[in-house]
Amino acid sequence: MMLKYGTYACLAAALALIPACRKREAASDKHAATPQIAAELSTNAMQAGPQGFLSSRAGSPVHWQHWDPAVLQRARAARRLVFAFIGAAQYPGCLESLDAIDKDPSLVAKLNQDFVPVLVDIDLCREAGVAAGVMSQELKQPVSFPFILVLSPDANEVTWRPIAYSQGADLRQMFEGATDVISRMWAESPDYVEANSKRDHDNRMKRLPVADTSPANPEERNAMMMRTTRKLANLYDEDIKSVFGTGGLLPLGLMQCLASTSLDPNTPPDIARRCSAAVKAFSGAVLNSAMVDPLDGGIYSSRRGSSWDLPMINRTCMTQARAARALATIYNATKEPRSLDVALGAIHFAEEQFEAQNGLFAAQRLPGLTPMGDWLWTQEQLEQALTPEEATLWKAISGIKAMGNLALEADPKREFFRLNSLGFRVPLAQAAADLNLSTEAAAGLLESSRKKLSKARQSRVPDRAPATAASAGTSFRMVSAYAAMFTATGKPEWRDKALSLAERSRQTFAKGVLLVEQNPGTPDAVCDARAFTYALAIQAALDLAEITMDENWRLWAGDLCSTMSELFVDESGRLLEARQVSTPLALPLEDRIMLFDDSTAGVMRMNIARLEALGQSPPPTLAPWLSSLPKFEDFPVVFTDSILAASFAASRVIVEIPENASPEWREAACRLPLDRVARRFGKEPAARILQPDGSKIPVTSPESLAASIATASN
Known part of the structure; x- marks a missing residue:
């Protein structure tokens, strides 16, 4: 059970004392009144949930509730704790865990009778993912999903833990490990649990980060930036083709930051050369690995294990758009055509897979399970799908072997023995030369074989159904991707796409001064746009202002900043991820580090710096973000978006x-x-x-x- 030791010991001691004092407490226990079970707690609210992860549980026997402040009132009336299952469809184990719960009548009964079960999609309610990150830090563990967070009816954090799902795992045991002790304590003495969790919550509030400070003078700021940049550049390990501290996520932000830094005139020449070399080497290794699908051009956002040759196979539109924007910067810095080719491939994949209603974009296709083994290839499968000449070429390009091409670090448990991933491990020109083929002949074989392999994979792993509900954050991200492609290629059709999509997105997702996360935007609390979506909308508006020179887009960006200043900044100057009217959390959480790639703080720092460069002062409550810097010297890899923004603010022309x-x-x-x-x-x-x-x-x-x-x- 994931409680701090002191909390666990106190609760255990309290449990031992309960029998002796129960009679005395009964008269004054505020929970002594008869529980009032709201009608909503007897039905599964996901039947009317937003499309995607939530609506996929519409047939669940669990009485799932939405992530809404109203669940606290229902929990208080019912004398129950809130059990929040936090996750998203793209994280392995989330759908599997929910399926396992549905198939276990005892787990279903326990959730329905003892808790107020709440299902949370972090793609819609980002603050819940940030909360999981904060609570994981207390456990000294990396954050992972699915994540269980139990709240009291007063919104205090009671217990929490990630669920490390694996095939054949005893989910009931994991569930009981997360909730059994605390649920028994709640049944015996809810007042004590409330008081104890309140003390822990109050102490947690005191430990939340304070506002970042500004360096005393430009010299101190520049010195801090140079130390951080040098450290970032030195994180690249050429031997293993990876960057220390990035974990399994594709480090798009880091590559973009290093590429931009290499162009910064304030960067000392030795650091600029190191940044440029790291970007070329690392992006070359990653962009030619299995992280870029050689069949359809889509980009994977994370990997299994420590090798880029075995990706997590769930792909989202957000990753494609984010990658295209970063790769445009890398192309500008390196002029390597592979960067631009991959960016264009990612956008085409996004258009084919994720386009939704009215030309907008969905976050991903409808949820479903895809066995990893079906995504990989045996040598025999590849040979059966292709002609001998085509198969020989792919063996050379991807290193296909009868025993499989996954190294031990990619598959330490040998789960995928005899299986192969596809990627351009060997460039096409080199493979052609090794096989005594002309480059033109090899390119022809590659194109014909791609179609055959795509068809063969499709027969094993059919595409999931497309989503029809569009996503605000994803659509605004695609606007920025199109804008970046315009500046990288100079082709007006990319600007036309950016402008058309932006106009439709603004019309669809702007409701007065507010934004909604999904269309249709119900329920209100879940679909109320979070700060990150506002940040992406501002970024898209600024991109349009600069590629069209249309002042109306700059003005809209300024209006959105004013909305954020008024509705998302609290009295302490925190830029809250969610408005209090839309979240059950009492913690005033900020998205300050790159937990899910870009952070809200990093994107907003760049937005404010760009607005200022365009001659518009930011709102007073957001102005400190223009000059302040996070304490990123110790672990700069999680602040590369803020570093990029600080570099722009200091050296932009x-x-x-x-x-x-x-x-x-x-x-x-x-x-x-x-x-x-x-x-x-x-x-x-x-x-x-x-x-x-x-x-x-x-x-x-x-x-x-x-x-x-x-x-x-x-």
């Missing part, structure tokens, strides 16, 4: 063009990269570049604009 500038000038400004350059209209009659030190460099022609920026930066 601003391109000013006249308001009556010609279409050629506007187009030249719009095509500049998004991460290091801001562009805006100025009052001067000629175009110019404003440097961070205040100096101004005139630009003589649209054709020379990009070169002038590069010269100014150097």
Whole structure:
């Protein structure tokens, strides 16, 4: 059971004393009244839940409730604890655990009779995932899902633990380990459990991070940034093709940060070279591994074990869009065509797999289980699907072997013996040369065999049904992906896609000054947009403002910042992830570290810096985020989004063009990269570049604009 030792000992001692004092307590116990069971607790609310992870449990015998403050009132009236099952469809073990609960009548009865069971999708209610991260830190364990969090009716945290699901695991034993002792204590003395959990909650509140501070002067700030950047660059281990501290997540933020830093004129040359070398080596290793599917171009967000050759096979639209935006920055820094090719492949995969109603995008396809073994290949399966020449090429490219191509670090338990993953371990040109083929002939074999392998895999692992409900965060992410592709390729069709999607997204997800997470946006509390979605919407609006030079998008970004300032910033200056009217949690939680890749704090730091560069001051309650820095020197890998924002704020250049500038000038400004350059209209009659030190460099022609920026930066 995941209680702090002191809590466990106190509760155990209290349990021993209960028989002697129970009669005395009974008269004053505030829980002595007859329980009142609300009608909602006798039905499964997921029958009307948002599409996806929640609606997948519509047929469950468990009386699941929504993550809504109203569950606390029902729990109080029913004299029950709240049992929150926190997860999402893409995390292995979440669907399997829920299936196992449904099949166990005793677990179903215990949840329905002893608790108020609540099902939480962290793709909609991000603060619950942040809470799991905070509670896991107390256990000195990495966060994982599914995660069980038990709350008192007063919203105090009582007990918590991750569920390490595995095939054949005794889920009842894990469940009872998480709840049995505390449920018995609650039955005996709920007042004591309430008081004890309240003390723990109050102490937890005192340990929550305080607002970040600003360096005393620019010199101190620059020194701190340089120490952090050097440490980041040194985290790359060339021998194992990985970065220390990134765990199993695809470190898109880290690669984007290092790529941008390599272009920063404030970066010392030795660090810039190290950053550039790390980006080229690491992105080359990862982008040619099984993390990029060679059949459909989709990108996997995390891996199993410690090798990039065995990914977690659930893919989301958010990962594709995030990857495309990061890879555009990497392409700008390295000019490696593979980065751009993978970005384009990810976007095409997203369009094929996740497009939903009205051209918007769903977070993922409808939930379902896919055995990992079915996703992999035996040598015989590959040979049966292909001609001998095609099979020979794939054996060379992916290292296909009869015994399997997964190294021990990828599959230490040998669960996938004789199975192979597909990836470009050997570049096509090299494989062609090794097989005495021309590059053109090898490319033809590759294309024909891709179609055959896709069909063969589809027969084993059919695509899950597409989702029809669109996601706000995912759709805004795709706007930014399209904008990044416009700046990387210069092709106007990407800008057209960004603009069209943004207009539809704003029309669909903006309800007055508020945003909703999903359309249709019911129930209200679950679909009330979290701070991260506002941050993504602001980012998308700023991207559009810069690739169209349309001030209306900058103004909308500013309006959304004002909404965040008014509704999400508390009296202590915390940027809360959820409005209190929409979450049962009493903890004022901020998304400050990269627990799920980008954090709300990191994206908002960049948004505020970009707004300021465009000439718009941030709201007063958000202004401190422009100059403050997190304490990222000890473990910078979880703050790379904030580091990227701080680097932009310190060294960005601003391109000013006249308001009556010609279409050629506007187009030249719009095509500049998004991460290091801001562009805006100025009052001067000629175009110019404003440097961070205040100096101004005139630009003589649209054709020379990009070169002038590069010269100014150097």
